[in-house]
Amino acid sequence: MAFTVKSSSYYSSENAEKLLGNESTYIVGLQIETQYEYKDDKRTDKVIGYQIWIATDTHNPFKVKFLPDDKPDLSEFNIGEKIAFDKLEAIQIKSNAYFRATGIHKA
Template sequence: MMNCHVGCKQYGGWVGELLIADTTNLTRYKVMKTKNIKSSYSLETAVKYVQDDKPIYNVSSEIETQLVWTDDGKRTEEVAGYKIYFSQEGVNPFAVKFAKMPSLPPFLSEVKLDNLEAIEIRSNVYFRAEGVRVVK
């Protein structure tokens, strides 16, 4: 009877290799990975959730500042980004992160998001944009 051990290495959160060891040898198998899954922000992911032909509205009354946290759980004063919430017909309100401090559009004004991108992580979708403009 073989005495087996199963383990895996992870690369960026995705399983990369499956190691199966018995008393005589070690065998490496590549684990099947999903296809067409982007692991970075992209326009293609954003258009799956936010439609270009429908207006987007600002639903924030203030800009949220996101701060950097250390590995040991302490908050620093370093700014990681800024967040504003938006909505679109048929879509729940969603947050968009900005690297630079954006100007806050008036509440419920129609806006255009510059270079909107999204990323899917597990069952969540995160958005980022370079800027926001009020549509006139």
């Protein structure tokens, strides 16, 4: 099932609610992906965020982004575990949905 919400131009908790509703979220990867800034098509050492993989009962795995000051600690989680987020927000650009949060905890 694809995410279906009218495109928006900003992150908001309302967008996340429209996209996910009351669906349960599960962690599907324990590897944190680091995002780096690029200048002139070259990677710098500046970290601009972190991403983790999650899924719901009706959506294939997708990423949730965390800003550098909000790096998640996944050491207490197991794959498939039900999770919840602090300040989950979403933005939809065309047919792509992007999520970000400030924290993660067991549901």
